[in-house]
Amino acid sequence: MIKASIIIITTIILLFIFLFYARLNKSKQGPPLSSENIIENISEDNNMVQSTSKYTFPGILPNERIHGKRATIATNKGNITIKLLDEEAPLAVSNFVYLVEAGFYNGLTFHRVVPNFVIQGGDPDGDGTGGPGYNKNYTIFGEVIDGMDIVDKIIIGDTMQTISLSNNN
Template identity: 30%
Template sequence: MSTIVFETSMGHITIELDHEKAPIGAANFLQYAQDGFFNGTIFHRIIPGFMVQGGGMLPGMEPKPTGDPIENEADNGLKNVRGSLSYARTMDPNSATTQFFMNLVDNDFLDHRSKDMQGWGYAVFGRITDGLDVIDRMAQVDTTSRRGHQDVPVEDIVIENTRIENAEDS
């Protein structure tokens, strides 16, 4: 397991990556974290009672350039439960790069059911081990629409620093 700490403008969030069940997703996330990619990005989509999304936008809703998409590992047995981290993606199941979301509640409708457009699901690759209170506070901020995006916090919530506490070789 690798442990990553996001130092955000609202508090620290400690994440444990699951290299065993999500080797592709965990390695991808760890590499971006080691490269400092997440520093300066914002949590750009917050829906109370659902999830908090970040990892790809800079203040002003400017997309940050990413590497190539990764294979969807949503069939790894991990579930979209409260505190889990999953990859955000487009309609293409294999389009995830850096954007992730943290589940505020159990969201079983996002879990893998079948390898077709309706059932692919969203790949869980880690979980929050400390900082659920931080994402709960994030879920209480006012949101607006900005640059074609909905549910954007009125005031930026920034990942100020990313710290790797231990890194598993994958």
């Protein structure tokens, strides 16, 4: 009888501990992400630019809008063509395609250049601190397939005149 009571009490205690931790983890996770929640989170985060809140991010776009796409960046030095990696990074490609279609990047500058490593641009503040709700985490979502010689010529302050999207051949 005592052994059965100990087992029942232990089971109840373990159940309470499990429920407590499950509730604690749920409260840490926050609400599920939707385009509305993303915009709310962007607005509340001090590391994000408030002026870009007019962009309502669509989440992952339908496959026909992102699959097999390439982007051609017309810079003041020439064109750079990037194959978009929609299968590897569908959310990043979707956000990029959405912003390209909105004309967001037109006229923005390259703010970071590390020779033989990376060029970065597309920040409306031009210094790497702003943008449409992004943090300092990076996602590789494309591969240069043409214009690497142009990439090598880019310096800080060069401009992205326009970006156009097309289908890969």
